[in-house]
Amino acid sequence: MALTRDTVIEVRGLENRFGNHVIHQGLDLDLYKGEILGVVGGSGTGKTVLLRSIIGLNKPASGHIRVLGKDLDTLKARERSAIEQRFGVLFQGGALFTSLNLQENIAIPLIEHKGLSRADAEALARVKLALTGLPQEAALKYPSELSGGMVKRASLARALALDPEILFLDEPTAGLDPIGAAAFDRLLVTLRDALGFTVFLVTHDLDTLYASCDRIAVLSQKKVLVTGTLEQVATTDDKWVQAYFNGPRGRAASHAAQALIRNTPRE
Numbered sequence: 001m002a003l004t005r006d007t008v009i010e011v012r013g014l015e016n017r018f019g020n021h022v023i024h025q026g027l028d029l030d031l032y033k034g035e036i037l038g039v040v041g042g043s044g045t046g047k048t049v050l051l052r053s054i055i056g057l058n059k060p061a062s063g064h065i066r067v068l069g070k071d072l073d074t075l076k077a078r079e080r081s082a083i084e085q086r087f088g089v090l091f092q093g094g095a096l097f098t099s100l101n102l103q104e105n106i107a108i109p110l111i112e113h114k115g116l117s118r119a120d121a122e123a124l125a126r127v128k129l130a131l132t133g134l135p136q137e138a139a140l141k142y143p144s145e146l147s148g149g150m151v152k153r154a155s156l157a158r159a160l161a162l163d164p165e166i167l168f169l170d171e172p173t174a175g176l177d178p179i180g181a182a183a184f185d186r187l188l189v190t191l192r193d194a195l196g197f198t199v200f201l202v203t204h205d206l207d208t209l210y211a212s213c214d215r216i217a218v219l220s221q222k223k224v225l226v227t228g229t230l231e232q233v234a235t236t237d238d239k240w241v242q243a244y245f246n247g248p249r250g251r252a253a254s255h256a257a258q259a260l261i262r263n264t265p266r267e
């Protein structure tokens with residue numbers, strides 16, 4: 001019997017263009033409930049534009065996008081806002097307010113969308129910060145007082161503020177040192193396992209693909225060229241795919257992942 005998977009995002013025949021510059025044409029993609037999908041592709045292939053289209057920040061020229069069972073472009077403002085509250089988004093720059101400390105940053109969506117009092121929202125914000133592994137005292141710190149890794153964790157805490165069903169991450173490990181990036185990769189998997197959300201993850205980071213992703217989607221030739229496990233995708237006959245997965249960095253990431261599996265004791 002074939003296993004059926006719940007689809008939380010369905011993209012069909014997506015076309016995006018800026019003037020004459022066609023970014024996507026006939027792009028199809030599914031995101032399944034509970035998975036971490038890694039979206040990769042060469043620079044400028046439209047990974048961020050795809051993410052922005054799915055969350056409604058970029059209006060496609062044509063095509064359909066269904067998110068959590070709803071066609072985004074047919075929704076009225078109120079319904080759309082209700083759906084948007086079921087997303088968490090971590091943009092490349094982190095997007096924390098620099099004039100607010102961390103607990104104030106994370107309290108904002110809780111006050112705005114859940115109607116919590118400031119005291120309750122800040123108490124819940126401290127829980128979210130702890131979930132992402134930040135020490136208690138970080139709650140009163142301002143973004144400028146934190147390391148890059150801590151800013152990423154705080155931004156993740158903000159993205160998790162409303163207990164999202166789908167988390168969108170754009171290059172979450174960019175700018176982190178390898179140890180910080182590996183810790184972030186592990187954190188993401190731990191939180192997904194514990195909280196059960198689904199992840200759409202744009203990345204260039206091969207280590208992240210090996211450490212965190214259940215499935216990979218490769219953007220190439222204006223569409224999703226292939227989706228599948230790392231092993232399936234890496235054998236695709238495409239110049240970029242071969243250079244990326246089977247070039248020196250791809251081989252190093254693969255060897256590192258295999259060594260990790262060999263050295264991890266079985267339960």
Ligand SMILES: Nc1ncnc2c1ncn2[C@@H]1O[C@H](COP(=O)(O)OP(=O)(O)OP(=O)(O)O)[C@@H](O)[C@H]1O
Nearest residue numbers: 018021023041042043044045046047048049050204
């Ligand atoms: N608002 C915009 N106006 C015009 N062109 C845009 C706009 N947004 C994106 N583009 C163009 O669309 C293309 C895809 O951009 P996008 O940022 O999605 O690429 P990407 O795959 O995420 O790249 P990278 O890996 O370098 O971050 C690029 O050529 C970019 O210049």
